[in-house]
Amino acid sequence: MQSKLIVQKYGGSSVGDVGRIERVCDRIISYAKKGNKLAVVVSAMGDTTDELIDLARKINPDPEEREMDMLISTGEQISSALLAMAIHKRGYEAISFTGSQVGIITDKYHTKAKILKIETDRIKKELAAGKIVIVAGFQGKSIKSEITTLGRGGSDLSAVALAVALSADMCEIYTDVEGIYTADPRIIKNAKKLDYITFDEMLELAARGAQVMQTRAIEVGKKFNMPIYVRSSFSKKEGTIIMDKRPHIEESVVRGVALTENEAKITICDVPDKPGIAARIFNDLAKQNVNIDMIVQNVSHKKMTDISFTVSKDTVARTLKISKKIADTIGAGGIISDEAIAKVSVVGVGMKSQSGVAARCFSCLAKHKINIEMISTSEISISCVVKKELGKEALKVLHKEFGLDKIKE
């Protein structure tokens, strides 16, 4: 067997305690024994990051982001040093690095830094010397030489970016699920694990509620065409490869369904139907860093219209405050917010070119007496907002409708 350069990433639950670190260590060594070179990215142990954030908020409810990065970057430094020690005990050579030491250079935006480049000299030297390199995930060093972090799920990004920078043969993401499923297996009992999924489909599923991997990491994988292998650190089972194109030609169009209950619907009522009003609303919201998901503007026969959009629930208070100000300025009628909604999405490349997917989706929901409140479509997905209490049922009937419970790969 040919020796490969493999980047692996182990999430927080995979290194949650001493026993789990030992198991991760066993797996790493099984790869090293076959002559592979390994760069391993680790997250902080279990809930360490959340605990550090809680501690910070007890001291200062609105901590400065630079200090937050100083604080929370320690979690990954701890787990990477411990993993190196575990590997040493088994007689293999290993060395741990912080993001800063290993040359992950980011922009200066603390707690949400973007990777600008990775200086690979040091890591290549250690790999060439036969060492297993352990990298603290989620972090880097800014162009101003400060410690930065990459945002939630940032260790995924560290791993994919490192795989790209090293031209690795493979990037493996070890997590607490066995791969990518046609739907969340906690809700849909007969959801099927996929062998393959495209970057675009995965991005849609992630944006529509699937929480397996960080979106930015998938985007980097897509941009540099670095296949990402998602699998469980708790089993030996095969996972799912996220890649550019599906390997099989004949395959069902719809690849997965997703549900999110984390959004709220905001409606600005009786907006004067003049050009530029919508642009103004969403510009103002964007300026205040409110991320909008779906936007629907109802056609009106009067000179008034309703504009509805969805936002993440944790930004509702802020969004309402900003929206009220906007509504006053433009002379709109009022604001309504509704948090009792769920969004179901159907995702698959080639959906647009196959007629009838949307229609089939809508009539399936209608047949089961599930009313659709908002619709939005993209090149590879259809999303519908329904009442919150009907979300899971909607997911179930759509999963069945598109034969996802019978997928064989």
Place this chain on the structure above:
Amino acid sequence: MQSKLIVQKYGGSSVGDVGRIERVCDRIISYAKKGNKLAVVVSAMGDTTDELIDLARKINPDPEEREMDMLISTGEQISSALLAMAIHKRGYEAISFTGSQVGIITDKYHTKAKILKIETDRIKKELAAGKIVIVAGFQGKSIKSEITTLGRGGSDLSAVALAVALSADMCEIYTDVEGIYTADPRIIKNAKKLDYITFDEMLELAARGAQVMQTRAIEVGKKFNMPIYVRSSFSKKEGTIIMDKRPHIEESVVRGVALTENEAKITICDVPDKPGIAARIFNDLAKQNVNIDMIVQNVSHKKMTDISFTVSKDTVARTLKISKKIADTIGAGGIISDEAIAKVSVVGVGMKSQSGVAARCFSCLAKHKINIEMISTSEISISCVVKKELGKEALKVLHKEFGLDKIKE
């Protein structure tokens, strides 16, 4: 009042929880309000360092020292970020730095690195900009750009070295005791707090069992004549200034007594009484990094002699192993070890020039029927090894004998 540049150090118990961090913060701000510039060195919160060491040993009983430094340096990074956040909440500017970021450059010896120099550009810039600078204690960056730590109590060293490098007006060490006492107040109820003590006396007391400050930090203070003010972070009371010379001329000679129960006595019996044998024994032990404290060689009328010395209890097993090898090579009779010993010491500058201190010490112990097993003297101290169960009693009678319970300053 003239504005000063002050270096403060807060120990682990002083920043042990959120409430204590708040109190430290109050004190720092009370200094800042008076227009002083502040560089503050912090230790890890409470028992963090010990907990990290335990975690490491669970994974690898003999962890590599480089990885140990990666691991344990996180404790101070956490406390310094939290302290900066606490200061921000009160509306003052502050910035935290790791030892590496702030330019504490050390040699390459992990877990016991020595400070080579401190690059003060960054810290001076931030102080000039009106910020309170928080520095993670106990750590630095090696000449090989690795994270290093400075050994137990290393935050004291960080603080004193920083005060020297910045030519600070004062170096304050905040701890959980109120200063330096004539004896350990937990043992001697009427022990008196000293207003002043010399570097030499403090070094002797530290070497003889007083655990208030790290010895290396006192040495650096002495070398660069940087006065060190030791006081409690839990009270407003005045502490003790460690300085070059005592400010008062007329003063009692003996300044303190100390007790340690951490040593064991090793005796190599029936050593051939030839030149060079002692040198050989202690060279071999030094090569294996065994620190010897007292050494006593009994004069013998035969061609044989007994050589006794004391070592720290945690090195007894190693010392015995090495000593047995040496005993075999040189044809000595055997090895005896005794862990049931205590060492009491009487410390004070000018002791040698005042006749009778040693005699008074010995007869005091004799009067109280305390047998002396070993004696060693230095320029400013006399130490006696006694049976362990008599140690505290010996400390008490010596404290009284030299009038330390009646010192007025």
